[in-house]
Amino acid sequence: MSMSLTGVRRSSAVSARVLGLVAAALSACATGFGADCPPHSLTAAETVTRLKGLDTAAQSEMQQHQYAEAVRDYREASCLAPDSAPIFYGLGVAEAASGDFLAARKSLAVADRLQPSNVLPLAMLVRVNFSLGDTESLKATLREAARRFPQDGNLHAGLAQFLVQNKLFDLALAESLRAQRASGANAGSVMELAVLENTVGAYEDAIRNAAAVERQAGLPDGVRASAAGVAGLSYESTGRREEAIAHLRDAIHLDPLQENSYLALAFLFEKAQRYGDAVNILHEGRRKLPGSFALLLPLGSDLVRAEQYQAAIEVLRDLLRQSPDELEAYLRIADAYRKTGRPEQEAGILQDLAQRKPEYPMIHLLIARAMLNPDRADYAKVLDELSLAEKSAPSDADVLYLRGKVYAAMSRYEEAAAALEHAIELNPMDPSPYYQLALVYKKLGKAEQARQALGRMQVVKQNGAGPETRGVN
Amino acid sequence: MTRRQLLLLSGAGAILPSALTASEPQNLSYPLREVQGTLTPPERFFVRDHFREPQLSLETWQLQIEGRVAHPYHLSFSDLLELPAKKVEAVLECSGNAANGSAASNGVWEGVPISYLLEPAGIDRESALLAFEGADAGRLFQDSAPLAYAQLVPLEKCLDASSLVAFKLNDLYLPRRNGFPARALFPGWYAMDSVKWVRRIVVLNAGDRQSAFYQSGMDRVYNRVVRTDEGQKITRLSAIQVKSVVAWPSDKMNLPAGRHLVWGFAWTGTGAIREVVLSVDGGMTWIPAQVQSSPDPFRWVRWSYTWTASPGDYVLMSRASDSQGNQQPVQRDKTRKDVYELNWCAPLQCSVR
Numbered sequence: 001m002s003m004s005l006t007g008v009r010r011s012s013a014v015s016a017r018v019l020g021l022v023a024a025a026l027s028a029c030a031t032g033f034g035a036d037c038p039p040h041s042l043t044a045a046e047t048v049t050r051l052k053g054l055d056t057a058a059q060s061e062m063q064q065h066q067y068a069e070a071v072r073d074y075r076e077a078s079c080l081a082p083d084s085a086p087i088f089y090g091l092g093v094a095e096a097a098s099g100d101f102l103a104a105r106k107s108l109a110v111a112d113r114l115q116p117s118n119v120l121p122l123a124m125l126v127r128v129n130f131s132l133g134d135t136e137s138l139k140a141t142l143r144e145a146a147r148r149f150p151q152d153g154n155l156h157a158g159l160a161q162f163l164v165q166n167k168l169f170d171l172a173l174a175e176s177l178r179a180q181r182a183s184g185a186n187a188g189s190v191m192e193l194a195v196l197e198n199t200v201g202a203y204e205d206a207i208r209n210a211a212a213v214e215r216q217a218g219l220p221d222g223v224r225a226s227a228a229g230v231a232g233l234s235y236e237s238t239g240r241r242e243e244a245i246a247h248l249r250d251a252i253h254l255d256p257l258q259e260n261s262y263l264a265l266a267f268l269f270e271k272a273q274r275y276g277d278a279v280n281i282l283h284e285g286r287r288k289l290p291g292s293f294a295l296l297l298p299l300g301s302d303l304v305r306a307e308q309y310q311a312a313i314e315v316l317r318d319l320l321r322q323s324p325d326e327l328e329a330y331l332r333i334a335d336a337y338r339k340t341g342r343p344e345q346e347a348g349i350l351q352d353l354a355q356r357k358p359e360y361p362m363i364h365l366l367i368a369r370a371m372l373n374p375d376r377a378d379y380a381k382v383l384d385e386l387s388l389a390e391k392s393a394p395s396d397a398d399v400l401y402l403r404g405k406v407y408a409a410m411s412r413y414e415e416a417a418a419a420l421e422h423a424i425e426l427n428p429m430d431p432s433p434y435y436q437l438a439l440v441y442k443k444l445g446k447a448e449q450a451r452q453a454l455g456r457m458q459v460v461k462q463n464g465a466g467p468e469t470r471g472v473n
Numbered sequence: 474m475t476r477r478q479l480l481l482l483s484g485a486g487a488i489l490p491s492a493l494t495a496s497e498p499q500n501l502s503y504p505l506r507e508v509q510g511t512l513t514p515p516e517r518f519f520v521r522d523h524f525r526e527p528q529l530s531l532e533t534w535q536l537q538i539e540g541r542v543a544h545p546y547h548l549s550f551s552d553l554l555e556l557p558a559k560k561v562e563a564v565l566e567c568s569g570n571a572a573n574g575s576a577a578s579n580g581v582w583e584g585v586p587i588s589y590l591l592e593p594a595g596i597d598r599e600s601a602l603l604a605f606e607g608a609d610a611g612r613l614f615q616d617s618a619p620l621a622y623a624q625l626v627p628l629e630k631c632l633d634a635s636s637l638v639a640f641k642l643n644d645l646y647l648p649r650r651n652g653f654p655a656r657a658l659f660p661g662w663y664a665m666d667s668v669k670w671v672r673r674i675v676v677l678n679a680g681d682r683q684s685a686f687y688q689s690g691m692d693r694v695y696n697r698v699v700r701t702d703e704g705q706k707i708t709r710l711s712a713i714q715v716k717s718v719v720a721w722p723s724d725k726m727n728l729p730a731g732r733h734l735v736w737g738f739a740w741t742g743t744g745a746i747r748e749v750v751l752s753v754d755g756g757m758t759w760i761p762a763q764v765q766s767s768p769d770p771f772r773w774v775r776w777s778y779t780w781t782a783s784p785g786d787y788v789l790m791s792r793a794s795d796s797q798g799n800q801q802p803v804q805r806d807k808t809r810k811d812v813y814e815l816n817w818c819a820p821l822q823c824s825v826r
Binding site: 136139142143146170171173174175177178180181197200201202204205424425428429434455456457459460462463 | 528530531532549550551552554555556557645646647648649653654726727728729730731732733824826
């Protein structure tokens, strides 16, 4: 389990205070030691010398990552100075660094008890409890830190940062809010809070905090641009799209090299179905960031939506040349081919996808559909694709429907009827198979059954389109 | 039906015929057939507001705990997040939800047990009730004071380990309209007690009259009004009555002859769902349905029945019973004078051709 050694580095400051605590150690010489400490016969002067030596050695060992040796030396030191908070803190840090988190927790708790005015043991306990995966103890430590150091903005901001890094976002939010309430909140921690608030849905808070950072002319443009981006996204979440767009444009203006701003603004345009605007902003992004890779897929997708199919195909083909694992790009290209009436190319790109990712959901159904479109379809190959589709989805009504259509086209009417009846059984509220079935029954000379199938199609259609008519089986 | 219409129609409304003047409430619900699996997505949770939704800030939100306690105190949102939390899957249903209505939703709630919040306050031995007050406020009736939304909940229910001050739903923070940043949650009880946007908990003795609750007129609604020989008996609503609904097909739907999966949900506030049965002939005969999810307390179960439908006209009804021996009534109790606990088996017409 990895752990931040920020606290370990801080331990160098501890040694300066060791000597100041020697007096406490000396008094302990007369009164005895902890249960794990062997008795010793050092004089007071010898104890001081020994402590200095142990502390120096332990620190050197820590720097050389010799944690077991550091633990050993700090343990001996803790026996000589059992009332020394810095020694127990050093011991806890060394134990944590060596991976003995349970021992570290005990030592840090002693350090905290001995010197409750110091934030370091609690801050380190947070890290140790995280490493132990002990969320409840972690929360208890955070509560204790809040109780004793409510105004220490740096402490709470630091804890928030640690918790964000370790993806404990709820607790990070809690600490970020504490940092904000305390005096020490800086632009960085305010931004972190704004991001968290936007994430949890406190959009007005996020807008207020992010906009405050955005307005600070003295801050680097990159920071202000990020703030404008967060404000924009929060505005979007509150339904104020024009403000959202304005803030994201500000973000681009402040720092034209942040690709996220282009992506976010394009996303807003997509939501508003302003695909031309989305294309324009992504083109602008590509001009500013010609090497940007992340802009290509949204640009290609938006070009398809904006009905600029040939440009879309070129952009997406360019993307696939650079990154053939961008699976969505294959589908977007297929879409563009379909919409420009090029079924062979559509089937071809889908086959490329199947080759790259054979288990891609329903890929063989998509290929089969594409292959059915040409005037002279190779039905045997379509059936092969449908067989592959059935392997991954044995009871899929769409596969059976398509199989029924193919059989019908091949004049294999009995098989077509069976497939279509099965499709209807799986999804009785889809009108399409009834119609096909009626045609098949007619070919088979079953006029009454054909009439019934058409009648049932009408029954299904009477419910109108909408979720209530969705297939449920 | 909006909350306002509901109140006007209720027995309590008859007691107090004055017009309501609450600000425009949100009144949202979504067809249950849109729920996949058993959890209602947060954006599809039903909403029944009394007043305008308050705009709350995480940075200033506080929960006061006061009243008959030795140590009144308040919590910030940070405090709430850093307290021991637990998750409870529970259905919430509006007490005025129609018999086949969709003002019911099921989710996994996360929050801090109310019992844990009460501990440091040190409640009085005589305490019997807790008043929960939301940050939403307004006039419930024309003749009542403009006050915060408030409900009284017996201490025993509050001390139940599943009763929470909740801040998450299905692992996401509460949507604003469902009580962001925090709400009370009383699994197994009708939703009006699960006060949204909670900001104050007041511990009360049995004789205390919490002002917002009484002065707002809240004591005059959410009551079970039963006609008796002596007149009428009024009792406060609490536990959700056993209920099931057919989610698919919809009422007055035309189905083609063939096999169809009829399905829906069932829930109860007392114990767990034991059985769901379905009738396609208006309640003359009943067929056991398959319960598809585990019938634990508080959560709803999804049930289904594969129906081979021949041409004809049908009346579908589902009926649930729970582990406490309660069974969904086939019809509304005719002695009821209120419009709550509408849990009878709602008939649903279906034409098969």
